[in-house]
Amino acid sequence: MSTLHTVNKSAFERNSLDTCLSVCKTDGSVLLIEDAVVSALQDTGISAKIEKAVDSGIKFFALREDLEARGLPEQRVLDKITLVDYSGFVDLVTKNDRVQNWL
Amino acid sequence: MSDTKTFVYINRKAPYGSVYALESLEVVLIGAAFEQDVKLVFMDDGVFQLTKGQNPSGIGMKNFSKTYAALGDYDVNQIYVDEDSLKERGLTLDDLQPLVYEDEDDDWAEKDSIKLVTREQISDVIESADVLLNF
Numbered sequence: 001m002s003t004l005h006t007v008n009k010s011a012f013e014r015n016s017l018d019t020c021l022s023v024c025k026t027d028g029s030v031l032l033i034e035d036a037v038v039s040a041l042q043d044t045g046i047s048a049k050i051e052k053a054v055d056s057g058i059k060f061f062a063l064r065e066d067l068e069a070r071g072l073p074e075q076r077v078l079d080k081i082t083l084v085d086y087s088g089f090v091d092l093v094t095k096n097d098r099v100q101n102w103l
Numbered sequence: 104m105s106d107t108k109t110f111v112y113i114n115r116k117a118p119y120g121s122v123y124a125l126e127s128l129e130v131v132l133i134g135a136a137f138e139q140d141v142k143l144v145f146m147d148d149g150v151f152q153l154t155k156g157q158n159p160s161g162i163g164m165k166n167f168s169k170t171y172a173a174l175g176d177y178d179v180n181q182i183y184v185d186e187d188s189l190k191e192r193g194l195t196l197d198d199l200q201p202l203v204y205e206d207e208d209d210d211w212a213e214k215d216s217i218k219l220v221t222r223e224q225i226s227d228v229i230e231s232a233d234v235l236l237n238f
Contacts (some may be wrong), residue, residue, distance in 0.1 A: 011141050019115070019147055022187075023226040055150060099230055103115065103123075 002027050002033060004096035007033035008103070011046045019048065026057035031084070031092055037066040040077045047078055048088040054080040109140040111232035114149035118168070119159055124152045125167050127238035132170070135177035142228055143174075147187035149238075151193060153184065153199040154218075168200065175204030179217040183228055201235070 005024055011017040017039055030053070032040050039046050040062040054060050060081045065076065069075060074083060083093065093099055111133055118124040135141060135193040145153060157168040174180070182202055189195060220228075229235065 005231060015147060023229060025226060025230065098129040098229075098232055098235055100113070100235050101237050 001030065001097045002095075004028070004099045005030045005046045006099060007032055007036040007039070008101070010035045011039040011049075012044075017046070020102045021058075024053070024069075029059040029061065029092060029096060031068055031091075032060070032062040032081075033087065033099050034063075035066075037062050037070065037072060040059075040067070041072065042076055042078050050078060051080055059075055061088070061092065083084050088089050107140055108139070108233035109231055110234045110236065111142045111144065111228055111234045112238065113229075114144070114152060114238050115147040116238065117148040117151040118129070118200075119162065119164055119184045123238040124149070127236075128167060128170055130236065130238075131174070131179060131191070132177060135174075135179050140181075141179045142181040142183065142231070143179065144183045144225055144228055144232070146225065148186045148188075148192075150184060150188045153192075153198045154194070155198060171200065171202055173236055175216055176201060178204070180204035181218075183215045183218050183220045184226060185222065185225060186219045189219070194204065208217070213234060 005020045005028060007017050007020055007030065009016045024030060050060055060070050062077060062084045063083050064085045075082065112127055114124065114127050116123040131141065133145065153171060157166055159166055196219060199217065203213050204212050204216050205211040
């Protein structure tokens with residue numbers, strides 16, 4: 001039984017990602033969408049937090065279309081984050097038992 | 104009953120500044136009529152929804168905080184409040200309005216609906232959900 005967590009707000013502005021990580025099980029997945037994709041970049045104040053979560057077992061994803069929309073190139077995204085497109089988003093939803101949207 | 108599902112409502116926003124808190128309460132009350140297993144989580148600024156002594160008359164809004172007291176009558180009695188969120192905001196259980204229900208399996212004894220929980224316990228509440236609703 002696994003849970004997909006989606007986060008849609010920048011971790012520089014809101015605590016949604018922190019709260020998400022504080023309750024996410026190590027077999028869970030986190031998908032960054034909308035403004036939250038800014039949290040996916042390398043060398044930010046948030047990078048280490050995400051890398052630590054991935055090392056604990058959590059799978060991290062970011063929505064490609066939202067990165068593209070904001071002019072954020074794929075090469076700047078943390079290596080430990082997997083990019084998915086909208087159909088990949090759907091796959092994640094179907095592969096997990098439930099979806100928790102951190103507003 | 105196989106068609107009973109566990110509904111978990113997660114509340115993370117303070118009341119009055121946005122419509123989330125009121126909308127959540129309304130959805131919970133509507134959902135309660137369908138006799139499902141209902142759990143409410145209050146965390147982050149959502150813990151402010153349950154403070155005692157709210158009086159929004161000065162800002163021209165309705166004091167819907169009194170409605171939480173009715174939840175027990177609708178069999179909504181699994182209310183989880185995140186201890187860390189309270190602490191971070193300088194609040195304790197005493198700052199929250201008491202929410203109770205009458206336990207029909209225990210000679211209608213009055214019991215507390217609010218349970219203070221850790222993030223790990225909240226994690227388990229989320230994993231118990233068939234349906235997750237966020238406000």
